Amino acid sequence: MNYPIPNTADEINALRHRPVNGDAILAAIAGTIKIARSQGQSLDDLTAEVLAEDTILDQMQRRWLSQIVTQAWQNLPESL
Template sequence: MNYPIPANTPEVGTFRQKFVDEELIATAIVGVVDVARSKGQSLEDLITEVLADDALLDYQQRHRLSEIIAVAWESLV
């Protein structure tokens, strides 16, 4: 990957760019998982947040994202 993995919540927000590709999305997901773990959150806590936040994604998109985050969480153990 050519992107640094974000170490905290503000760094995750800096990934907003004009062009977004799969690599950038994967990097952001890894960053979100790492930040959640560093804050002592469980996978369930993180999924609850993802499913509750409806600012950008509809329910179906949030549900799919929560599944992807769960896979990333388990892969990064």
């Protein structure tokens, strides 16, 4: 992966200024999971946030992203 895993929300937001590619997306997902875990959130908490209505993704896209986040959560080490 060409991007370090973000440690803060600001670092995740900084990814917006870089080209969108698979590595950037992976870094954003891993960083989001890392931050959620550090704040004591559960996988259910995080997927509820992903599935919440917003103006960026439609319902099908949110479900797809929720599945990706779930797989990543289960496969990333706790000590990320």
